[in-house]
Amino acid sequence: MEIKKVGVVGCGIMGSGITEVCARAGYQVVVREVNDELLKKGLDRIKESMSKAVSRGKLTQAEMDAAWARIKGTTSMEDFADCDLVIEAVVENLELKKQVFSELDRITPPHAILASNTSSLCITAMAAVTKRPDKVLGLHFFNPVPIMPLLEMVTTILTSEETVEIARKFGESLGKTIVVAKDSPGFIVNALLIPFLLDAVRMVESGYATKEDIDTAIKLGLNHPMGPLTLLDLVGLDTTLYIADAMYEELKDPRYVAPPLLRRMVLAGKLGRKSGEGFYKYS
Numbered sequence: 001m002e003i004k005k006v007g008v009v010g011c012g013i014m015g016s017g018i019t020e021v022c023a024r025a026g027y028q029v030v031v032r033e034v035n036d037e038l039l040k041k042g043l044d045r046i047k048e049s050m051s052k053a054v055s056r057g058k059l060t061q062a063e064m065d066a067a068w069a070r071i072k073g074t075t076s077m078e079d080f081a082d083c084d085l086v087i088e089a090v091v092e093n094l095e096l097k098k099q100v101f102s103e104l105d106r107i108t109p110p111h112a113i114l115a116s117n118t119s120s121l122c123i124t125a126m127a128a129v130t131k132r133p134d135k136v137l138g139l140h141f142f143n144p145v146p147i148m149p150l151l152e153m154v155t156t157i158l159t160s161e162e163t164v165e166i167a168r169k170f171g172e173s174l175g176k177t178i179v180v181a182k183d184s185p186g187f188i189v190n191a192l193l194i195p196f197l198l199d200a201v202r203m204v205e206s207g208y209a210t211k212e213d214i215d216t217a218i219k220l221g222l223n224h225p226m227g228p229l230t231l232l233d234l235v236g237l238d239t240t241l242y243i244a245d246a247m248y249e250e251l252k253d254p255r256y257v258a259p260p261l262l263r264r265m266v267l268a269g270k271l272g273r274k275s276g277e278g279f280y281k282y283s
């Protein structure tokens, strides 16, 4: 089975990035948001990201125009009816994702592969609401998608070899390096990253060190490209909280307990870059 048309559900931080890389790799892409306003915001984010790539010499204007022409925005799920692969990138909530998978199973052709970009939630639970669990897997991209080279492929005990091979070829066609993880909470990267991020918040909360010093220490002491609090702002504090809660819910491991400060910042609307303020302010 050859993938020609890709569907993306959600055009937030991740959905917009996934749409961009697929269109740049030559796929026809249809991306769905819940309303016109959020769709416009997501499409504008894609345009801005590609324009930046052009100004940095990573993409020509002609390539950008061609990729842009391959993207279709929609607010209707029915537009996924002729997709060969659909990647779900809605908010990190299992009930919502199960609802999306059930709808995708009804709408997409029987050969279509259904993938989730979840950071931590159970792929098997999403597969179980479909009549094609052998064609369901996780395709976990990293933020910002056009720049980060890794793709975690998450297989369940029900995912077929054929699905894995098609998905692997697809991931490679996007220029990504693939690692395979089992369907366990957080897969490889977030199982290690989330306790680290939560510990950084606990350090700020307890007054252990300033946020600037924590970030500088990790950047210069461990050679990370950015410190954990800057990374939290990039990922989204809400998304990090959902991931931590989901991992704690399943594992009951205290390393995944969200610190009160993180929960309160989310309640206060300080979500990071996407809301203009998190641990730092963004103009």
Ligand SMILES: NC(=O)c1ccc[n+]([C@@H]2O[C@H](COP(=O)([O-])OP(=O)(O)OC[C@H]3O[C@@H](n4cnc5c(N)ncnc54)[C@H](O)[C@@H]3O)[C@@H](O)[C@H]2O)c1
Pocket: 009, 010, 011, 012, 013, 014, 015, 032, 033, 034, 038, 089, 090, 091, 092, 093, 096, 100, 117, 118, 119, 120, 140, 141, 142, 143, 234, 235, 236, 239, 243
């Ligand atoms: N932010 C990151 O760094 C990151 C990295 C890897 C994976 N993820 C995962 O990607 C997923 C999306 O995260 P995000 O950071 O893009 O969140 P986000 O809040 O930026 O975007 C989510 C979008 O989904 C939309 N949405 C909700 N229900 C929908 C539906 N039924 N149909 C279409 N759109 C719908 C929302 O309107 C919103 O725009 C989550 O599962 C998250 O865990 C996030």
